Amino acid sequence: MNKLKLNFTSLSFLPILVCIPLGYQLINNIHFGGFKLFQEFLISAFNPKIDNEIIITVIKRLNETILIGFFSWLVSIIFGAIFGIISSNFFYKIFNIPNFFCRIIRFFLTIIRSIHEVVWGILLMQIYGINFSIGIIAICIPYIAVNSKVFAEQLETIDYKSFESINQINAAKFSSLLTLIWNPIINTFKNFGLYRLECSIRSTVILGLFGIGGIGTSIFLSFQTLNFRELWTYLWSLAILIILSGLIFKKIKFNTTNKILSIFFIAVFFITILFSFSYFLYFIFNNIFNNNFENTNSVSSLFKSSSDLGLFDFLKLILETIILSLLSTGIAISLPPLVIGIFNNNTSKIFIKIFSFLLRLIPTPVILLTLLTFNNPSVSLAALTLGLHNAGITSKLLFTNLDRQDKRNYIAMKSLGISKKTSWLLGLFSQQAKSYLAYCAYRSDIIIRETAIVGVIGSVGLGWQLQESLSSFAWQEVTIVLIAYSSIAIVGELINGKIKNSLT
Amino acid sequence: MNNTVLELKNISYKYKNDLILNKINIKINSGEKIALLGKSGSGKTTLISVLNGTIKPTQGEVKLFNKSFEELDRKQKSKITTIWQDLRLIEDLSAEQNVNCGLLAENNFYFAFKNLLNISSFKKAHKYMQLCKLHNSVYDKKIRKLSGGQKQRVAIARSLIQGSNILLADEPFNNLDPKLITTIKNLMLESVDKDNTKKSPKTALVALHRLDLLNDFDKVIGIRDGKIFFNIKRNNLKKIHLEKIY
Ligand SMILES: Nc1ncnc2c1ncn2[C@@H]1O[C@H](COP(=O)(O)OP(=O)(O)O)[C@@H](O)[C@H]1O
Ligand SMILES: [Mg+2]
Numbered sequence: 001m002n003k004l005k006l007n008f009t010s011l012s013f014l015p016i017l018v019c020i021p022l023g024y025q026l027i028n029n030i031h032f033g034g035f036k037l038f039q040e041f042l043i044s045a046f047n048p049k050i051d052n053e054i055i056i057t058v059i060k061r062l063n064e065t066i067l068i069g070f071f072s073w074l075v076s077i078i079f080g081a082i083f084g085i086i087s088s089n090f091f092y093k094i095f096n097i098p099n100f101f102c103r104i105i106r107f108f109l110t111i112i113r114s115i116h117e118v119v120w121g122i123l124l125m126q127i128y129g130i131n132f133s134i135g136i137i138a139i140c141i142p143y144i145a146v147n148s149k150v151f152a153e154q155l156e157t158i159d160y161k162s163f164e165s166i167n168q169i170n171a172a173k174f175s176s177l178l179t180l181i182w183n184p185i186i187n188t189f190k191n192f193g194l195y196r197l198e199c200s201i202r203s204t205v206i207l208g209l210f211g212i213g214g215i216g217t218s219i220f221l222s223f224q225t226l227n228f229r230e231l232w233t234y235l236w237s238l239a240i241l242i243i244l245s246g247l248i249f250k251k252i253k254f255n256t257t258n259k260i261l262s263i264f265f266i267a268v269f270f271i272t273i274l275f276s277f278s279y280f281l282y283f284i285f286n287n288i289f290n291n292n293f294e295n296t297n298s299v300s301s302l303f304k305s306s307s308d309l310g311l312f313d314f315l316k317l318i319l320e321t322i323i324l325s326l327l328s329t330g331i332a333i334s335l336p337p338l339v340i341g342i343f344n345n346n347t348s349k350i351f352i353k354i355f356s357f358l359l360r361l362i363p364t365p366v367i368l369l370t371l372l373t374f375n376n377p378s379v380s381l382a383a384l385t386l387g388l389h390n391a392g393i394t395s396k397l398l399f400t401n402l403d404r405q406d407k408r409n410y411i412a413m414k415s416l417g418i419s420k421k422t423s424w425l426l427g428l429f430s431q432q433a434k435s436y437l438a439y440c441a442y443r444s445d446i447i448i449r450e451t452a453i454v455g456v457i458g459s460v461g462l463g464w465q466l467q468e469s470l471s472s473f474a475w476q477e478v479t480i481v482l483i484a485y486s487s488i489a490i491v492g493e494l495i496n497g498k499i500k501n502s503l504t
Numbered sequence: 505m506n507n508t509v510l511e512l513k514n515i516s517y518k519y520k521n522d523l524i525l526n527k528i529n530i531k532i533n534s535g536e537k538i539a540l541l542g543k544s545g546s547g548k549t550t551l552i553s554v555l556n557g558t559i560k561p562t563q564g565e566v567k568l569f570n571k572s573f574e575e576l577d578r579k580q581k582s583k584i585t586t587i588w589q590d591l592r593l594i595e596d597l598s599a600e601q602n603v604n605c606g607l608l609a610e611n612n613f614y615f616a617f618k619n620l621l622n623i624s625s626f627k628k629a630h631k632y633m634q635l636c637k638l639h640n641s642v643y644d645k646k647i648r649k650l651s652g653g654q655k656q657r658v659a660i661a662r663s664l665i666q667g668s669n670i671l672l673a674d675e676p677f678n679n680l681d682p683k684l685i686t687t688i689k690n691l692m693l694e695s696v697d698k699d700n701t702k703k704s705p706k707t708a709l710v711a712l713h714r715l716d717l718l719n720d721f722d723k724v725i726g727i728r729d730g731k732i733f734f735n736i737k738r739n740n741l742k743k744i745h746l747e748k749i750y
Pocket of ligand 1 (some may be wrong): 519522524536542543544545548549550551
């Protein structure tokens with residue numbers, strides 16, 4: 001017998017062990033009160049409500065979602081690129097500026113990024129009230145920081161030697177900079193643009209659940225009134241929107257040799273920058289200076305030590321948040337290869353693909369609320385929700401990479417009489433395991449931030465405390481919770497960065 | 505009066521614990537054409553990088569027009585052009601865009617921008633690519649799609665289009681067909697007429713391996729293990745010199 005060896009393949013499956021404590025808690029918390037509701041929820045998926053009235057609502061709401069999603073995408077990708085440039089080492093080499101500034105900018109971006117857009121959203125809503133532009137701003141703040149990291153990472157791949165050669169031509173610094181960064185920037189846009197658009201539509205929907213408007217708000221309202229048929233109308237229309245935007249984005253060829261298209265893109269680029277700046281100024285003057293900050297007190301009061309939040313409770317919340325992240329990450333890593341490996345045939349594959357699409361489509365709060373119909377709120381339930389949603393995302397990546405992979409090994413093993421599952425494991429998956437785990441390390445960063453959303457709804461962890469503190473205007477507590485949150489996220493990002501580096 | 509354009513005074517370059525260049529003194533006078541001989545690993549590439557200011561020597565001084573690089577402005581520094589051994593083209597840009605990069609020094613930001621958008625004029629670039637015998641099907645191809653010899657000629661065209669009268673070239677004839685070599689060599693050593701007014705003599709230092717190509721050079725420098733073994737007129741080159749360095 002072979003001993004169990006810890007290689008990348010087994011490491012991909014090992015985290016499924018989180019299901020043991022998770023299952024234990026879930027079984028203990030089961031209740032059958034809402035089972036009928038759950039059944040109704042499932043059946044309504046095949047019988048969404050369709051009439052004139054709801055179609056008009058859908059179109060109106062989708063328009064709002066598209067508007068918020070598209071503009072926050074546009075602004076965040078453009079400013080993401082700009083911040084990506086000024087947080088890349090190259091920029092400082094070309095202009096001979098001490099690298100120290102680069103590290104400061106990166107540090108600030110890391111902090112901004114560590115707080116989820118939903119948290120930014122409820123924070124801003126609490127201060128400025130609910131309106132459209134709050135949605136765009138809430139998404140843009142963390143997204144700019146996230147995008148800038150992606151751009152900066154791509155810019156670090158510029159060959160140092162081509163930098164030296166352009167430098168030796170002695171062009172003006174800005175000309176050299178532009179010539180060097182052009183391709184990495186365009187390629188990042190091509191490769192990540194669609195994905196980020198999808199992300200920003202999803203974020204808009206989630207913010208909608210918290211009242212910002214768009215289809216998310218309709219989803220939330222229909223869930224609250226238990227109108228599941230309506231709910232599914234909204235969900236399916238959202239699915240169509242996401243699929244359509246993907247198709248359109250793929251159709252557009254970013255051909256930089258097409259003059260008219262290039263000029264169009266440049267125009268959009270500058271108009272967006274100008275518009276964002278003027279809007280930003282308008283926003284500041286209109287809101288900050290005219291706003292009476294009665295509720296927020298003064299800045300100094302934020303740091304007063306008096307707080308209702310006991311140290312013990314606080315540590316418990318932090319621990320809960322960490323456990324929540326670990327459990328969800330475990331599910332997101334191990335569930336997809338396990339399910340795909342066990343049900344390795346063409347029919348199951350289609351079902352798994354549809355199911356994982358649904359897991360991506362349905363906003364996590366809605367998944368959680370559905371699960372709450374037959375289970376009491378607990379860390380495990382929140383973890384299951386977050387884990388399933390993210391498993392939907394990791395499984396999409398795994399499918400894409402497996403489909404792309406050379407299948408000769410797999411076919412050869414099968415022809416040797418090795419079982420289909422074993423051949424899949426050793427012939428196909430084992431070659432993916434390393435890059436899959438690297439992606440999961442990155443995914444885990446996002447999971448940590450997303451604990452805020454399920455925390456708010458599922459009454460666990462710091463997310464819950466944040467909501468509580470905000471609604472009682474306890475700004476010291478809010479500050480402490482935010483600091484705790486961003487510390488966990490930053491530490492998590494550091495650990496995941498180390499893991500990713502050792503995997504690539 | 506000897507007008508020295510480029511001078512190395514007692515240059516040493518240390519990388520970690522290796523002494524890669526060892527107390528090198530070279531004077532390059534205006535219009536001189538120098539061949540740099542030495543086997544692989546002898547320090548030719550490092551010497552050229554010191555000469556164009558890319559590498560700062562650990563010890564010693566580099567003087568261009570009797571000034572150190574720090575004292576010179578961008579215009580003066582752009583009097584030197586380099587053909588790198590590893591070419592250092594931008595792989596994702598087309599051949600003509602890369603050649604146009606050679607014009608970045610004399611043009612403004614707007615030109616760089618237009619070049620990337622492919623809406624700048626490629627007339628001059630095409631002229632130089634033609635001189636380097638590049639077929640016009642190559643013009644708009646990405647560098648990564650070209651053969652070794654084509655890339656080599658794109659790099660040469662990018663360097664020549666700069667119109668600089670000091671040329672540093674590091675094994676520029678690699679990958680080239682024998683027939684092309686003579687054409688390209690003449691092109692490289694030819695005097696420059698930047699504004700079609702008067703030709704200024706070209707100063708050149710070319711690292712190479714092939715002894716049959718030496719006849720157009722005035723001087724030969726031999727380098728081994730980072731040390732200069734001889735620095736003589738080409739006519740005085742004897743077999744015994746070559747035995748020292750190979
Ligand atoms: N980037 C580098 N790092 C470490 N050693 C280097 C580097 N570049 C060159 N060397 C060393 O310096 C010496 C001279 O190299 P080089 O200048 O490239 O010689 P040549 O161009 O004559 O072949 C060699 O021993 C080489 O190993
Ligand atoms: Mg060399």
